[in-house]
């Protein structure tokens with residue numbers, strides 16, 4: 001059979017033209033419906049231990065933080081879900097700032113997109129750098145439920161970032177109804193900011209406890225585990241000198257969590273101005289850990305990372321500052337950038 005090359009060329013050209021028109025239409029449609037831009041970076045600081053912190057401008061004088069923490073077997077990115085936080089946990093610098101607004105789905109995902117891009121460029125590698133995401137930065141993720149769940153779905157989607165549910169952790173201070181909703185909508189790994197072994201102490205340092213006391217919180221953790229990608233909850237416990245760090249508190253904690261498979265992450269408190277709290281002594285932290293370990297629990301003590309860059313990860317890591325100092329610092333950095 002003879003093949004007419006002229007006709008083939010003409011057909012190929014027609015197909016290219018149709019494809020171009022469709023791509024153009026799609027681009028126009030996207031431009032009308034979506035905004036594709038990176039968050040403005042106020043600063044990027046790298047610690048000698050490999051920790052990198054970004055401060056992003058989210059408008060109206062608000063800034064949010066993301067922190068990358070490299071470890072031997074993973075690279076964890078801690079991202080923010082809100083500018084500020086309304087829950088006012090007493091030991092938390094973000095809580096002292098008050099609440100500005102929820103981040104959009106785009107602003108949440110943009111932290112991951114930017115960090116991955118910047119880290120590959122910084123390290124000169126082509127392969128993936130961020131292997132785990134924890135929502136432990138500024139804000140209470142479950143108070144921004146819809147936007148956070150949409151962002152999680154993009155992180156998990158094979159056409160998005162393609163993370164497994166085990167590698168994405170949401171940290172909540174205990175919003176019980178939203179924990180139940182997350183279990184159904186997008187059951188990723190769960191960390192709970194526990195910080196106290198009884199309601200009296202937790203009412204004082206995590207005011208949300210007055211609404212959802214420990215009994216309800218423990219029941220919600222049990223329900224969550226039915227669908228969780230890991231068979232345990234991680235309980236975060238900030239160690240506050242003389243407040244929640246005594247051996248009797250450790251023993252009370254063991255009784256509290258007896259029906260919830262869990263691990264503990266003890267966090268030495270990093271004092272900030274006017275917090276009213278001090279960090280527990282190393283001896284107190286060691287004794288507390290040993291009591292939990294002797295009862296059979298897996299316990300980690302969070303290492304302070306990125307000390308030289310104030311690598312705060314919301315309330316939970318690094319150096320934190322009160323609103324005034326944070327704001328002053330942010331303005332100074334912005335001015336230096338011109």
Ligand code: SF4
Nearest residue numbers: 085088089092095139
């Ligand atoms: S600990 Fe979390 S929930 Fe509590 S005030 Fe800080 S950011 Fe908000």
